[in-house]
Amino acid sequence: MPHRWIRWPRPTGLAHGADYNPEQWPEEVWHEDVRLMREAGVNLVSVGVFSWARLQPTAKTWAFGWLDRVMDLLHEGGIAVDLATATASPPPWLTHAHPEMLPVDAEGRRLHHGGRQAWCPSSPVYRVHALRLTEELATRYGGHPALAMWHVSNELGCHNAHCHCDVSATAFRRWLQRRHGTLPGLNAAWATDFWSQVYSDWAEILPPRPAPTFVNPTQRLDFARFCSDELRDQLRAERDVLRRLTPDIPVTTNFMIAGAKNMDYASWADDVDLVANDHYPDGARARPHVELAFAADLTRGVAGGRPWLLMEHAPSAVNWQPVNVAKPAGTLRLGSLAHVARGADGACFFQWRASRAGAEKYHSGMVPHAGTDSKIWRDVVALGGNLAALAEAAGSRVVADVALLFDWESWWAVELDSHPAALRYREITLGWYEALWQAGITADVVPPTADLDGYRLVLAPALHLVTDATAARLAEYTDGGGHLLVTYFSGIVDENDHIRLGGYPGALRELLGVRTEEFFPLLPGATVAVHHDSPGPEWTAATWTELMRATTARPVATYAEGPLAGVPAVTVNRHGDGLAWYAATQLDPGSTAALVSRVLAEAGAAPPAEATGGPELVRRRSPHADYLFALNHADAPAFVRAGGTDLLTGTEHPAEGWTEVPPGGVVVLRTVTR
Incomplete structure (x- = not known):
């Protein structure tokens, strides 16, 4: 089905809002909520996300009166509604009547009601009741003037991505029959002659469960694919009901793109009319703003470069990390506008009013427990003014001439057990992304299936699982x-996790002009010096080395010590009219930055503007204007050599002058291009 990519009709400009849970509060609070929303510039709220038990108190009764009044009240206040299907967490009456719909973990333990997402993604019982609720909501509210968008479920797969029950086992077998066709086809794909695993009947196949030793890796890989597809099918089922009854109302759901391993979001993107994402940085990270940028760029990559929506982030602390770090004054604004800089057409929060009870009562809200005389509220109001001032940038697109490939299937495959070393795919990828960030480069973080035309440079970190089509696409690009x-650890296996024989890096060996005989991973804490042919100090490597020789490539760095002394560590190969670089080791951050700077210079990729003081620079572009976002995460002023009208202050800056960006500050320079 062709993708529609409807732009939601309201709000105009950039969205500002939150998850709104009025059912948790007395009705007299609702009028105060709307008044405060208007004060803060809120123009979009998600309603009803966890309200199934309120909407359907029993199997045979419905209670929509409270939601009618909420929808009317928000409409009267000029606030648009992203109305949830409320299917994320089934009510106790449903799980009590049908305990077979509860999920089962890998050890066979049934998980019970009392948290959220207490349902098996393959359960036909759950599906029937969820679609009935979706149809009731669409029928009742499809024509309501407050309705701007539908919100399917909530964070699909956050807590129930993998279910190992008998119902899931049957669904897994059906999925495998569609993928592999025949039992001989499955046995070949799973290499079941290894350890006497040959299957003679489909009924013998189970989801991966605890075994005496390592479970078949292709079975685990296929199960990961199946689980992602089952959740995607639930998204599609609810979406189809909504489109049938309200074809002109866009449909979304909130992804968890940067941190969720279990859902292949690149395959989900075409199932929604607008990509929306939830993002919560790890408070323990030294540079959380870099991880935020990575998450935003990956969300934009999943969205195919189109504007997207930040559906949830935290006004301050969350409630679920080991230490829930609060955001200093101004950080809420800086982080929100960093998302906008990287393509978000709005910044929304979880949640509007901090809960007074329940598991998330210590999660911050736009209206905190302390009320409006608070740092959080002042930051919320300031952000509302900023988003209103940036309204004209809505719909513009981020400009990037570098791409970084991110692949969920490689993530799954890299982190299977019984490998040469325990590698963390997301951290490897993020390390190379940080080198780009430090160089001031904006990157599109895209799946391997993306169109690579127009990029000066493409990075492929740990692209372990490579299909023939992907290998051909990379060769054609080069x-x-x-x-x-x-x-x-790129190009090593095919889509069935089978080694590509003849020497590593397998599918990419000819393109890179190298051949590796053997991996030489390093023990934790061990490092080796790396000599290179460019100015500057020697590089340092850890974690991984390879016994490699250059076939047609030219070595640019070699190991300076250890058993591989003199062996190439980094190479470059002329292939067609392009260059293919290979980093056969894990360089330390400084060395990675040095190599990336060299490769960027060869590729002719540069930051969007000249700057001092290390500000984050991103350019968004519309048919009529350019918007240069400059964000300063440092404690000292930064300067950018660019001019235009600062949309946040109205100040005019000369075109060739130096514009100051204060500590913790943001400048957005508009230049008219028409």
């Missing part, structure tokens, strides 16, 4: 004059 940087 042959056409592109610059490609591939890292270790």
Whole structure:
């Protein structure tokens, strides 16, 4: 089905809002909520996300009166509604009547009601009741003037991504029959002659469960694919009901793109009319703003470069990390506008009013427990003014001439057990992304299936699982004059997790002009010096080295010590009209930055503007204007050599002058291009 990509009709400009849970509060609070929303510039709220038990108190009764009044009240206040299907958490009466719909973990334990998402993604019982609720809501509210968008479920797969029950086992077998066709086809794909695992009947196949030793890796990989597809099918089922009854209302759901391993969001993107994401940085990270940028760029990549919506982030602390770090004054604004800089057409929060009870009562809200005489509220109101001032940038697109490939299937495959080393795919990828960020480069973080035309440089960190089609696409990109940087443990296996024989890096060996005989991973804490042919100090490597020789490539760095002394560590190969670089080791952050700077220079990729003091620079572009976002995460002023009208202050800056960005500040310079 062709993707529609409807732009939601309201609000105009950039969205500002939150999850709104009026059912948790007395009705007299609702009028105060709307008054405060208007004060803060809120124009969009998600309603009803966890309200199934309120909407359907029993199997045979419905209670929509309270939601009628909420919808009317928000409409009167000029606030648009992203109305949830409320299917995220079934009510106790449903799980009590049908305990067979509860999920089962890998050890066979039935998980019970009392938290949220207490349902098996393959359960036909759950599906029937969820679609009935969806149809009731669409029928009742499809024509309501407050309705701007539908919100399917909530964070699908956050707590129930994998279910190992008998119902899931049957669904898994059906999925496998569609994928592999025949039992001989499955046995070949799973290499079941290893350890006497040959299947003679479909009924013998189970989801991966605890075994005496390592479980078949292709079975685990296929189960990961199946689980993602089952959740995607639930999204599609609810979406189809909504489209049938309200074809002109866009449909979304909230992804968890940067941190959720279990859902292949690149395959889900075409199932929604607008990609929306939830993002919560790890308070323990030294540079959380870099991880935020990575998450935003990956969300934009999943969205195919189109504007997207930040559906949830925290006004301050969350409630579920080991230490829930609060955000200093101004950080709420800085982080929100960083998302907008990288393509978000709005910044919404979880949640509007901090809960006074329940498991998330210590999660911050736009209206905190302390009320409006608070740091959080002042930051919320300031952000509302900023988003209103940036309204004209809505719909513009981020400009990037570098791409970084991110692949959920490689994530699953890299982190299977019985590998040469325990590698963390997301951290490897994030490390290379941080080197780009430090160089001031905006990158599109895209799936391997993305169109690579127009990028000066493509990075492929730990692209472990490579299909023939992906290998051909990378070769075609390079042959056409592109610059490609591939890292270790890439190209090693095919889509069935079978080793590509003949030497590593397998599918990419000819393109990179190298051949690795053997992996030489390093023990934790061990490092080796790396000598390179460019100015500057020697590099340092850890975690991974390879016994490699250059076939057609030219070594640019070699190991300076250890058993591989003199062996190439980094190479570059001319392939067609382009260059293919290979980093066969894990360089330390400083060395990674040095290599990336060299590759960027060869590719002709540069930051969007000249700057001092290390500000984050991102450019969004519309048919009529450019918007240069400059964000300063440092404690000292930064300067950018660019001019235009600062949309946040109205100040005019000369075109070739230096514009100051204060500590913790943001400047958005508009230049008219028509």
